[in-house]
Amino acid sequence: MTEIHLKSVRKAYGELEVIHGVDLQVNSGEFCVFVGPSGCGKSTLLRIIAGLEDITSGTIEIDGVVVNTVGAADRGLAMVFQSYALYPHMTVYKNMAFGLENSKMPRAQIDERVRKTAELLQITDYLERRPKALSGGQRQRVAIGRAIVRDPKAFLFDEPLSNLDAELRVTMRKELSALHANIGGTMIYVTHDQVEAMTLADRIVVLQKGIIEQVGAPLDLYNRPCNAFVAGFIGSPRMNMFEGHVTRDGDEMVLNIQGAHLHVPNVPDLKDGDRITMGIRPEHISVHADGSGELNAAVTVSEQLGGDTYVYCDAPGLPQITVHQPGQLPVARGQTLSLSFERAQMHLFGADGKVVANGLPG
Incomplete structure (x- = not known):
């Protein structure tokens, strides 16, 4: 399992600074959730960790190794996007196997990984279907499965449930929680929905305007908010x-x-x-x-x-x-x-x- 450490991370677009000196340690095997209102910098911070955004200053360490200049493909992380990002012309099997095929993994090993992951996510019956024949929840399982087969150092989720209806979001929250319990692994999850944060996280990172307001276990933040912003943001209905x-x-x-x-x-x-x-x-x-x-x-x-x-x-x-x-x-x-x-x-x-x-x- 993997530890991720951010030290004095800043991100600016020209004169506009959007991440203001963030210090954060995500512990090995932890389910860490970034939460905050729209525009608070949570997705930008996730993309910085993934290597999809350069930082202006500071350091990013993965298992003690500074990866500031390491490209996204070489960081060993897997990202699950809000939009699923599946290849529409490929079957579910091909979508899950594609990255492994590009890495020249032996075909028998690819097949074993894909089928084992499909069984874990209960999508074995859909392996020969294309994405357009799947529901939103099934597509999200495929996107998660594509991440799992890579056996990454850590999983990064960028608002993966926001396109689903309310009932399906509840179901998928339970499945993500069970998945973390089953496979372990370090997971960082971005959401604007504090109910998702409360139900999924080992620790929640509350962000506002590119600054970390508070980090802690869900009930610690609920019972002992450090300021009025955290108190008003965590909890539904609001305080x-x-x-x-x-x-x-x-x-x-x-x-x-x-x-x-x-x-x-x-x-x-x-x-x-x-x-x-x-x-x-x-x-x-x-x-x-x-x-x-x-x-x-x-x-x-x-x-x-x-x-x-x-x-x-x-x-x-x-x-x-x-x-x-x-x-x-x-x-x-x-x-x-x-x-x-x-x-x-x-x-x-x-x-x-x-x-x-x-x-x-x-």
């Missing part, structure tokens, strides 16, 4: 964010967020008058039927999913509030809900967006 300021009240502190004044334990790093953003995830907002909550909000939309209920509410002066309740919560549009916020699950961010507290005492 609720409320801007306000702090006032001291003896041994307590008050978070003043428009119509609500929330009494919480003192946070040493905050002083009277400091601007803050309070974040709380939808599942950490409680609904009080007896009206004993801290904030009243009017229901605008209710999504009843059977096992879960998502309620979207409005309160004066605040952005829309998203509430998640397990099970079925019968509410009507215009109904007033009494809400409270779990202190242990509150996230506070300073005026600079950096985290001040991930969770407060009760």
Whole structure:
């Protein structure tokens, strides 16, 4: 298995710098996911690792060897593209065997690799078909199979599921996870879908504007975001964010967020008058039927999913509030809900967006 190390990697197109001094180590056998909004540099970073883009400065190491001047074909990596990139005039078998034939591998060994991989991916029945006779999910399996037969040092995936419908994406996520468990190997995966990132990754790299904001295990990022950007990007639905300021009240502190004044334990790093953003995830907002909550909000939309209920509410002066309740919560549009916020699950961010507290005492 393979370790990939980026040191102070920068990429500029003329005067426009798009990758700003990235330092990252992808560990051997790790499933590492690059995630971020469109234009954050995640695909550019993947292409730099693949050797499809030159870097402006810095170094790229694969298993301790600097590969800055090594071409894509000689890095020993396999890339799976969003568009599948299959040869339309070739059968599935030929598509998978083509790269091995070019490397002059013995025909018997090629046949063994192709058929073994086809069995692993459950595409044996399609080996004599051409890509146009396959569904999107089947084509993606072929593209992945073409990468596997090469026995690469690492696999690079560039938004491979974005062309599939929602149900098939869920299926393919499970299959990719199982594939990693079966064959091991270092995998780097690019997506804008943070649900894919949460379900697939051993570690997630969150990027914004060519800068790494945070690296960590999925639940570490979910529970302990280092700044407001990561907090708002990781999680679906998004974390609720409320801007306000702090006032001291003896041994307590008050978070003043428009119509609500929330009494919480003192946070040493905050002083009277400091601007803050309070974040709380939808599942950490409680609904009080007896009206004993801290904030009243009017229901605008209710999504009843059977096992879960998502309620979207409005309160004066605040952005829309998203509430998640397990099970079925019968509410009507215009109904007033009494809400409270779990202190242990509150996230506070300073005026600079950096985290001040991930969770407060009760």
